[in-house]
Amino acid sequence: MLKKCSIFVLLFVLLAGFAAQAKSTIGHDVVLGDKPGEEIAIPVTYECVQVIDFIQGYMPESGDEGKLNNPQDVFIDQNDCIYIADTGNNAVLKLDSEGNLLQVITEANGVPLQYPLGLYVDEAGDIFIADNGNARILHLDKDGVYIEEFVAPESELLSQNLATFDPAKIGINSYNGYIYMLIGKQFLTLDALNRFQGLVGTEPVGFDLIDYLVRLFATDVQKEKLEKREPVSYNNFCITPDNKIYAVSMANANQIKKINSIGDSTYPAGFYGELTYDENGETVYPFFVDIAVDSYDMITVADQHNSKLYHYNDVGELLAVFGGKGSNKGSFETITSICYDTKDRLFVLDSSRNNLQVMAPTAFLQQVHSATSLYLQGKYDESLSQWNEMRQLMSSYPVAQKYIASILYKQQDYSGALQEYYEIGDKANYGKTLGALRSIFYTEHFGLVVGVVLVVAVGVVWLLLFLHKKCYAVEDGLYDHGVSRGREFGGLCLLSFYHPIRMLDLLKWRRQRVNLLPVIILPAALIVVRFIASYFTGYTVSSMEKEDVSVFYEATMVLVPYISMVLCTYAVTSVFSGEMTLYETFAAYAYSMVPMIVLWPALTLVSQVVASQEASVFLAVQGFVYAWLVWNLILSLGRLNDYSAKKTVGIFLLVLFGVGVVWVLCMLIFTFSAQLGHFISEVFQEISSRFQ
Amino acid sequence: MDKKDPAVQAKRKIHRGKLIAACVAALAAAALLGSIVLSWVLPEKALDLSFADGRGLAWKRPGAATDTPIAATSGYQEAARNGHYRLEVSTEETMFRIVENTTGTAWYGGYHTDENPEDIIPRNARIMKNLLSVSYIDADNNVSSLNSSADDVSTSFHTMEDGVEIRFNFTEPAINITMQVYLDDTGFYARVPNDGIEENGGYQVAGVDILPAFGSVMTGTDAYIVYPDGSGVLFDCKTATGSESMYSGYVYAPPALTLQQETVGQEGHKSIPLPYYGSAGDGTGFAAYIVDGAEYARITLSPGNTIFGLNRVYGSLEYRNSLTVLNSQNEEMEVISPERADADLCVKYLLLEGEKADYSGMAGALRGYLQETGALPKETASPETMPLALDILMGVQQEDLLGKSYRHMTTYTQAEEMLDTLSDGGVESLYTVLLGWQKEGYGSGLLSAESAGGAGFLKDLQKAFQEKKANLYLQTDYLNAYDGGRFSMQKDIVYNFFDQAVTDANEFRFLLNPYRQYEKLRDKDLKKYQKLGASGLAFDGLSSWLPADSSKNRALTAADSKAIYAAMIDLAKDRQLSAAVQVGNDYLLHGADYLYDVYDGGSGLFAFSREIPFYSMVVHGILPYSCATPGNMSSDFTRTKLKWVEYGSMPYFLVSYQSAAALSKSQVTDIFSSRFADWETVITQTYTEFASRLSDVYRQTMVSHKYVQDDVVCVTYAEGHRVVVNYSDEDVTIDGTTVPANDYTVINP
Structure with missing residues (x-):
């Protein structure tokens, strides 16, 4: 996810300067979006x-x-x-x-x-x-x-x-x-x-740790020369x-x-203004030269670097950015004071x-002030009506959406608030609203909820016990050379969930027989499961926007680590007197995915009702599933190669290091080949346009 | 080995076959490579610009001048005369004046005062009497200027048909320049022919200001200067303080040498679509119009200062441009274009007196002149009923992890539903521009003529519009190319004289070679548009830049580009396609059926006191137009609506079926409220209001525009209807009629 985020940030930073404004004659101000460089147009303020x-x-x-x-x-x-x-x-x-x-x-x-x-x-x-x-x-x-x-x-x-x-x-x-x-x-x-x-x-x-360390080891003469903080x-x-x-x-x-x-400052902490970059690409922080407060307690600060004015409300939300450098009315050169x-x-x-x-x-900003003021006075109906009017004028004004959501929440219209918080991407308040909505549902349908939970719990426990009992019979059957590949696959999947060591022993015992089913089906199943999970995980704990979900991304997130881990493991174990064959490595690592394939859909289901307060528990359970996967990988490595515990851990760390190296190399190759491809495509384009 | 062995023979056959195949492949590869090399090496055939010849205004050309100079006499002597004016020259003062035959009103070539000449300090006298200023570049690239009123200039007057030719011979540096002044029925022309400029001693002429003191006004006088920034602005000479800064704007657009805003230095400024300027006061005035050389011209407002309060406005021609580039040490250096622009500068002066000597009179005179010279149609193209302007945003290109994809903002079926809704709501006449209908989406450059949603749907939509007699224009862009688009860096985009691609700081946006785009339109796109059943094209960008290309094989001047753009409009018209034009520069007006994004104000420049709808006054009642601000994206809809009324615009909205929030992943950043469902009631109500209250004036020409109060304007139409627009928060009463606050009233004659 981090990787994906960084790609997005990079993409946005790259594209931020290239925004197309075909209708450049439309005058507007902006508010800043969540992503770096993102500006959302709003009416002139x-x-x-x-x-x-x-x-x-x-x-x-x-x-x-x-x-x-x-x-x-x-x-x-x-x-x-x-x-x-x-x-x-x-x-x-x-x-x-x-x-x-x-x-x-x-x-x-x-x-x-x-x-x-x-x-x-x-x-x-x-x-x-x-x-x-x-x-x-x-x-x-x-x-x-x-x-x-x-x-x-x-x-x-x-x-x-x-x-x-x-x-x-x-x-x-x-x-x-x-x-x-x-x-x-x-x-x-x-x-x-x-x-x-x-x-x-x-x-x-x-x-400041660095300052502390410097002062700790500096001589008295050096200390005197150090700047006082x-x-x-x-x-x-x-x-x-x-x-x-x-x-x-x-x-x-x-x-x-x-x-x-x-x-003390009672104004919300946070970063105000926006970062700019000088001609050398160095980050330039805002230089707020003055501050002014209007009769609604709305605050305007002037940034002398970019000559822009930032208009905030009393709780630190940005309402508008206007001004900027220029030689016409409404733009500035060097702002020194505002009032x-x-x-x-x-x-x-x-x-x-x-x-x-x-x-x-302008009339638009006056309405924003008025609606904000009504909200602060607790006149929610009137405020809501004004914000709704404004939303018609400005469908993606984040401030209007925040206030509408907040009013709906205060008016206990949780469904409406939930939708609004979802649209503005406010996960914390979404989770809080979901919690409130859930409480109402529990209160109204207490019997039903308890009944369903009991039935599901009993059903799950019974199923787990039943399958556990079954897996012994299955294990015995698998020590028969005549068992079909399908049956073998099913049996090993079951064993990998309950008794991964026995599954690995069986895999070792059947070393001579190649079965491609786990290598194909299990990664494919994990891709499907992850795709479904990315799309349907409850918004409170989801890590991805629905429109960003793609099979390609999920396939990359499964196959790239899977294949690189297998190849690196095989390479490393070959050097360190390992016994694993390449097929075994593929199969064992594929079977390691079984717990995740089983538990991830269940977690997705549960995530639908997870509110803010349980989000950390949910994330901990998700972490446990990841840990299970890693544990299975380590087990596979140790058991199939007959390594000692200490050696297993060492080899696993070496494999991880190898994977890192491979990825870095792949990225370098990708970068170079992309540049080569770009060059070839430009040459081709040039040639093709000449023959048009 | 037996050669007759069938197996051996078969093998040989195979070998022979392989050999032939290899030879053919090698030949083909060689031919391909050869043709590529040849296409690079061999000069391409010269561009055939014959289609663009003979375009522009049909202004009166000058006759030939005699070689014998007019004899020197004291005082003014008549040099030419027609039925309305006579031209008199003073060889002693190196001055001319135009005198109206009946009234005797005189317009002097410089600033005329009855003050004793000895009381005027020489520096001021030179400014007042200056007929021509020349800026020149020396060998060290330093720019200096010369004034025709300086003492060391030898001047001779020569008679010519209807006028005189004035030859200025500057001594240091030795530059000779000729200016022609000749009469016609509505005023006179002043012209600096390119072949009348002689550069000697390595000095190069950089620019010429023509009649810089003509019609100038002293601070404190009850007069104003009209400047063509955006819709038009006024400089009030009465309230001028002497602290105003000089402002000089390029006609149409700055020279297309770079798209870096900080270099261009006019970021956020509106362009000059009509190259006019003028001044009026004390019962006389003039409106000047640059009829030749406008593509290289600037118009300058030079306010007086606290020492000498002479406020001037004049046109200039820039013969050479400068460009800042980095040298090998990465230091900035200035380079000058090596070639002098092959252009004449000719300005038509429309002389006004009496009641016509105001900006309304200037607009009226200019309208008549533009109609007479063919720049503006003589017959009205406005529809019978009040129209509504509606841009429909069809789709955008958005970025996602897998690259770019097209996102529908409105499907063709939804657009048809919008049409039905508006029709049911009483909208009788509609001008619609489809934005982002191409597969590249809205806001992309180098648009193809391929529909994103399938040709069939587009055809159906156009049919639906035709059935309802609504005008539908497909947005096109033959100006911009964006990085990543399918275009050739070698053949499609323009290069400046320093052989740099004309682009912005990020090398993202480029300008397309107009000739290549003309060919594309003629040979490919028009066929595609016709296949799609298109009835009209909306030409975006043709008013934004006039690219000059210095590439070896596709060299074009700005004048060529201007003629090509005009020819593109004609090309569409020839194929029975209606043409809509963005902003509406004068070279596009002759063939335009609809103007969109017409300016509804100026750039907010500090020097100017008021904005006026000068452009609207010229075109209203002749061409239908809509202003640049959509009602759904204004910060104050009431005010925007009043502006439409004042500027004579049809109501205008930009809509999409989806909410503008859906644009968040696209590169379109300036649309924030467009969902049709949110606005349909406002649209139909506004249209109904306009149709019921303004239908009487909609097809009439605007004859007068006046500020009654600071926030109240009165617009008078040809048949005597007056529309009073009250922007203030209080009711006002005009001639017994009360106009409510933030409203307007139509007063019938």
């Missing part, structure tokens, strides 16, 4: 409705009148006034909601602003500016009049880390009045009296009007944080284009 790239009356005397210069932060207050840190011009601008200039701040307390990087405006309209170049945080009133400033706090805790006070981003928690700020790699707080109040959202660095630093953060703190970190996973009062206004319009600041684009949510 945000549209650019305004571009602010010229501000009338701003710097009228300058040659660059009205233009921003390397702006680094945007903030929208509760009146929808827009504040921009125009860093390159050392100014902070206040605009009305239409982009008309209201105020320009270029100095405070007689000192010109120098490289302002961050902004915050509180409910009273007071403006806080991270005046990075002047190592201060300014507090101005709503008219821009200086009130106070905050400078580097004195604290022993900070003496080593806070060498320079260069605030980049700031925010105020109105509940406790603390100023939150990013200074270098530190995310920290000051109180209103300029006192350090602690670091925010610090994560433990964790245990530091917790992951933050890129940006925002504080919502209800004082929730959201932040984006530089980590390679769990990049989005929703930090609670004790500094929502009260109408949930997203403002995106671009420091390369020196503009601010206003992105309004």
Whole structure:
């Protein structure tokens, strides 16, 4: 299965860049699929409705009148006034909601602003500016009049880390009045009296075995030279009007944080954004430069590497990906900051284009927000109706399907939920729903279920005992040279299930007589059994999608190991004074498959009612069947060659190694011959097209 | 051994037989090998492009010019005159102007101002008076430019029929260029003939901008510039800030040198299907149309800056292209095409004044001109009743462990059921394009003409459509080839001048040689289509690229490709097949019966303030068309519907019987909602609404389009009907008629 998965991943990665878009004129956004590089088209979610790239009356005397210069932060207050840190011009601008200039701040307390990087405006309209170049945080009133400033706090805790006070981003928690700020790699707080109040959202660095070993054996001098392991630093953060703190970190996973009062993140852990690859094929992790939260608590993060915006809901599900690099409205060059206004319009600041684009949510996204909100409020009927409407618009929108399934589950429509979870491939919830459905069935048909289970159990036990009794008689009959090949095959199959050693002794005793039935029928039977099992195994424990099931695949999975094991065993035992003939090896290994052929259909039947909680037990039973097969192989090897137990194990490991080598060689040959074949087919194609 | 022994003789016979067989086999092998070698070595016969001759617009050709220059005088002197205009030249100022005989309105070759010339700084004066800009390449591949208004240019005016020929002799470098300006009834032509360009001293002409200051407008003036991005966009000179960036777009498509988006540099941009531009304001205006050389042309918007706010729009011809390639040290280097494009640049200027001097007037004038020159049919091809556009997705190719397989999204029987459902729902006229009907499936290149579901079913379906008088078009693609398809890398695909296959970064997509595809259509595919009983073909991609092939034996210029594509449409028409054309570049319009994927907006370029349905205004009432966004795949269906109304499009949906979720294993990534059952009610309701409310205007030409408010537009039709579209969330009242929010109203004359 692993091999198959890797083939799929490889195929998808290869094909991801080659998606055909014959109708390329259809505008759309995407969500990311489960496979690497997979994108699922969805309707457009945000549209650019305004571009602010010229501000009338701003710097009228300058040659660059009205233009921003390397702006680094945007903030929208509760009146929808827009504040921009125009860093390159050392100014902070206040605009009305239409982009008309209201105020320009270029100095405070007689000192010109120098490289302002961050902004915050509180409910009273007071403006806080991270005046990075002047190592201060300014507090101005709503008219821009200086009130106070905050400078580097004195604290022993900070003496080593806070060498320079260069605030980049700031925010105020109105509940406790603390100023939150990013200074270098530190995310920290000051109180209103300029006192350090602690670091925010610090994560433990964790245990690193390599680092531990290096430090264990390093000299003191070497240790001094080693880089100190530091917790992951933050890129940006925002504080919502209800004082929730959201932040984006530089980590390679769990990049989005929703930090609670004790500094822990309550946002689901996971990888956010998408991996990209540079021109050298190196993996590039997302660089989330800012985070913004709308009135529905939906989160948007901006990846500066690919200029895309990722829109998540409050539980970490990706709702949409939009933006991207480009030279037209709705695309970006270098995003530095994002912020929502009260109408949930997203403002995106671009420091390369020196503009601010206003992105309004489309009707589709508004409906997604509304349906999500209704769900969170527990209004499941209304939410379901909206999600169903959306599904009509967008049949393969995974978010809609997840919510529909969840609502159906909550409404105890387990059959409906089961179908939805199946369609979105959510095995865990499928199993959970199946468990609930099964409980209802048990409750309603308790007598019937108990009766059937009893009858089946008794029947199986009786059959096993009957066959066990029968196999002694069969064994005696097989020591007769005149027994037919068919009877011999049947008898050995039965013995291989109950008494594999006796079966092997018989096989040895009948060494002179070649019977091809087991060699043909048993592998064929295993292929059929596996094919049926792959197709019909209950979804909770199935390892393969139904549409991926193929006889070719199952035949490969049976015949390739079977034949390679036989050939390697024969080769190895020939060297190590083995007695097995080639036929015997084929036959013995074929008979080893009997338990699997018998038990696999039974497991397939049982899998239909396996819920999540029993999945591990089921997988353990499957593992037991595999172990039985391996045990039979080892027995065959030892018994037929008269090896000691120790030697048997050694030879078996050698055989496994040989199989590995053969497979590697075969793959190399396959690769080379495929290339040769490709070359020949291209030559043939070229010739044939010339004669057309 | 006895030679007469029958056994020996028999053996000999066998030996002889074997020998003969071996000789025959050897000869056959030698012949095969020889023919292969010969086919590679011997030059192929020259491509016969006679079928493509004489295509293009029937524009007025210039007469011959006299060698004697017009005598120098002060002020303007008349050089030519017709019933409407006179052409006057000023040898002193190196300028010309066209004057309307009755009104006396004058259009100057450059920017005209009443300001005292001494008050204008020389740099600005040169920009204002420039009639021609030339960019050239020196021996080190550096590009520089020359202006005709520079002091060191010697200029002479020569009379010719209806106009003058202006000869510019630049001194450093020594490049000579001729420009002809001559009148016709609706304006004038400006032309730079290729044989009038002389390159000397190793300098090579890279491009020419023609009349770069004609019709230019100063910032702050109540005027705008019309630019042909997508459906058409406006640059508002009144509100221009001086911070806008210059934008230069290729007509039709960038030169097909590579398909790497980052190299092309116009990713996500819509193309220019009609090479027009213009400006209007203060009661005068013009609409320019590139009638010759459009396949090598660019149209440039050059906004003014905060120092000199002159906003210009002009056409240019690129004689040489550059390409970035890697040298042996794996470093990027720029290479220039060795040959100068053998093309003339000719622009027709339609002069407008009074009420016609706006973008609606430009569209009307252009429509008339295109009809007069044969680019656009004179008679309407629109059906009697309001039609519905419906693309049906038949199948896709999907990847699985065993390779590629065809997956049906709609069977022919299901497509027939859809037709019946729509017919029962009241749909009277239908334009349907069958997508992915070939065995290669939707989204594959180099499509065969073989049906995936069996020829019989397709025949039945076409019969059903014919019985219901519905139009059915089979989608074709004669442009794209994808890696893994059955095509020859040597013969089928195009190569650039650096002998590189024209492909993308992954070497997945290639462009097909148009001549080879013309032959394929003529010699093979048309017979197959006819066998299938096809009534129409939908030509995808012919508006996307104009490939020029630099291969030794199949060399084609972009102009050849343009003529070949036009000829392909005619070929289909000759075989009684109706032709549908994607996007609708001007060279395809003459034979088109239906346009699909027509742009319903611009590219969202930062410089432009508004999108306008300029293209729609040109073709509405003449050719039936549908816009590019299917209603079932819009993020806001109401808005999309209003856009159809504003742009005069028929309602358009893309459907399949299966849900789009079934596409998950295919390479089709842009279809996300297509199940017919989900949309059939919306489709029939929308159609019924359009048929009942817009049937009066459907066959009329669009004579005016105006923004009444930011979110409210009024479209006026030839017979006086007005359609007011209200995109806002509040009701608006226009001339006493209330238009509900997010709705539209038809006001009868």
